[in-house]
Amino acid sequence: MSDFIKDGLARNYLAGAWVEGDDGASIAVEDPGNQQHVADCAKAGEATLAKALDAARASFDRGDLADLNPSARGRLMIRIAQEIRAIAPEGAQLLCRESGKALSAAHDEFEEAAQYFEYYGGVADKIEGKSIPLGPDYVDYTVFEPYGVSAQIVPWNFPVSIAARSLAPSMAAGNATIVKSPELDPIALALLGTALERAEVPAGAVSILNGIGADLGARLAASSEVDQIVFTGSVATGQHILRSAADNVVPSLMELGGKSAAVAFEDADLETLISSLKSGIFYNAGQVCSAMARVLVHRSIYDQAVERAAELANGLRVGHGLDEPEHTPLVSAQQLERVEALTSTARQDGARVAAGGARLDRAGYFMAPTILADVDPASRVAQEEIFGPVTCFTPFDTEAEAIAMANGTEFGLVAGIFTRDLTRAHRVARKLRAGQVFVNEWFAGGISTPFGGVGKSGFGREKGLEALYNYVRTKNIAISLKG
Ligand code: NAD
Numbered sequence: 001m002s003d004f005i006k007d008g009l010a011r012n013y014l015a016g017a018w019v020e021g022d023d024g025a026s027i028a029v030e031d032p033g034n035q036q037h038v039a040d041c042a043k044a045g046e047a048t049l050a051k052a053l054d055a056a057r058a059s060f061d062r063g064d065l066a067d068l069n070p071s072a073r074g075r076l077m078i079r080i081a082q083e084i085r086a087i088a089p090e091g092a093q094l095l096c097r098e099s100g101k102a103l104s105a106a107h108d109e110f111e112e113a114a115q116y117f118e119y120y121g122g123v124a125d126k127i128e129g130k131s132i133p134l135g136p137d138y139v140d141y142t143v144f145e146p147y148g149v150s151a152q153i154v155p156w157n158f159p160v161s162i163a164a165r166s167l168a169p170s171m172a173a174g175n176a177t178i179v180k181s182p183e184l185d186p187i188a189l190a191l192l193g194t195a196l197e198r199a200e201v202p203a204g205a206v207s208i209l210n211g212i213g214a215d216l217g218a219r220l221a222a223s224s225e226v227d228q229i230v231f232t233g234s235v236a237t238g239q240h241i242l243r244s245a246a247d248n249v250v251p252s253l254m255e256l257g258g259k260s261a262a263v264a265f266e267d268a269d270l271e272t273l274i275s276s277l278k279s280g281i282f283y284n285a286g287q288v289c290s291a292m293a294r295v296l297v298h299r300s301i302y303d304q305a306v307e308r309a310a311e312l313a314n315g316l317r318v319g320h321g322l323d324e325p326e327h328t329p330l331v332s333a334q335q336l337e338r339v340e341a342l343t344s345t346a347r348q349d350g351a352r353v354a355a356g357g358a359r360l361d362r363a364g365y366f367m368a369p370t371i372l373a374d375v376d377p378a379s380r381v382a383q384e385e386i387f388g389p390v391t392c393f394t395p396f397d398t399e400a401e402a403i404a405m406a407n408g409t410e411f412g413l414v415a416g417i418f419t420r421d422l423t424r425a426h427r428v429a430r431k432l433r434a435g436q437v438f439v440n441e442w443f444a445g446g447i448s449t450p451f452g453g454v455g456k457s458g459f460g461r462e463k464g465l466e467a468l469y470n471y472v473r474t475k476n477i478a479i480s481l482k483g
Pocket of ligand 1: 154157180181183234254257
């Protein structure tokens with residue numbers, strides 16, 4: 001058995017060993033479904049980070065991953081996938097309790113994490129350069145090289161699968177990686193270190209550190225020992241990290257927030273729209289960057305759509321994640337406070353509350369599933385990311401109006417189109433300002449489909465082959481044959 005947790009303390013995975021935090025410091029982790037203590041997590045600070053950076057640099061300089069035969073690197077990653085599946089039952093329980101999500105959703109995160117390692121393991125030996133014709137006197141070709149030490153900062157909404165989403169391509173490319181877990185739910189991600197340990201990942205090639213964002217996260221992002229920064233989280237933190245990246249002139253990948261809109265035309269299938277809404281805004285209590293945060297509906301079917309959405313919201317079974325409910329709590333008291341406060345501005349701004357609108361009166365941090373109707377597209381609830389189970393309905397009359405509204409925020413992560421007219425679907429998809437467009441199914445796609453933002457939703461792409469090229473840089477080698 002792994003030493004990952006000892007005396008109720010989940011530890012940091014550093015250079016192949018399990019270590020405590022700086023000066024024995026720890027973070028108390030709470031179950032948002034019942035406000036009970038789950039466990040403590042060892043808190044890494046400056047000293048632990050320095051050790052992880054040294055270990056990562058040494059591992060990279062030794063060529064632990066980069067100089068491994070690429071197909072052997074791929075096999076190592078497939079083995080990690082197998083080990084992730086082996087720890088999934090234990091991990092899902094921990095993740096369910098620390099994050100509040102449903103047990104099946106927690107299990108899905110581990111499964112998805114395993115799939116990322118399989119997918120990128122399969123391409124580790126296919127990161128091919130090209131040859132460039134320069135005439136008979138030259139041979140010219142490109143090779144892809146890893147950056148070196150990749151710093152990866154992970155949010156709390158999908159800590160395990162998002163960590164795997166970045167770690168797997170980073171390893172496939174041959175980087176050494178330091179992952180900073182989110183302080184609200186770090187335990188299941190720390191457990192992932194067990195899968196790395198059992199798969200015999202070279203010591204130092206990956207470390208997983210638990211710590212506070214403003215301390216450990218900021219130090220990691222500002223370190224001159226880091227060669228690349230991958231950040232998934234809020235816009236404000238992303239901007240902070242980008243300032244550090246600018247100081248060190250380090251490439252970065254930013255996966256930030258969203259305020260994504262579904263556009264339902266008059267010929268949309270209402271059943272399809274409502275079932276997409278169920279996962280689109282209520283999965284993980286709406287704490288999803290690509291949530292269906294706005295629903296723009298053609299006026300001819302608008303009232304019916306709002307009524308069906310309200311019925312859905314009012315009928316969701318609420319409960320603790322272990323009881324496999326349809327609606328789970330928000331991750332923290334602070335998050336509930338924020339979601340409720342922002343939702344309450346909707347009424348003052350002229351919106352109608354068709355369902356929910358406030359917290360639920362029960363233990364845990366539950367916000368009622370909320371449908372806001374007749375939302376002014378310029379109002380705060382239509383413009384700011386709520387990151388909770390709250391969506392905003394607004395009617396439209398013309399295609400052009402719908403596109404303008406969908407594109408009318410500072411974000412651009414995903415968008416959706418609901419119509420039976422495929423010509424219109426293609427036409428509108430091209431005009432929507434988003435990194436990914438779903439047609440007739442919110443969250444269509446998977447680990448192999450590129451994902452990322454436009455505008456303040458960030459830049460760079462995760463998932464799919466596309467993502468791999470965020471983790472390498474191109475070197476050109478030009479050889480004269482003249483001599
Ligand atoms: P957050 O920005 O508060 O925190 C994200 C991570 O950054 C955490 O690990 C945190 O500890 C760390 N952090 C906080 N302050 C830091 C600092 N000053 N320097 C370095 N690191 C710091 O975000 P969150 O509340 O954890 O997550 C919610 C946000 O993440 C939402 O805006 C959501 O849309 C976004 N998100 C985006 C994606 C995507 O793929 N685009 C996926 C999930 C979440």
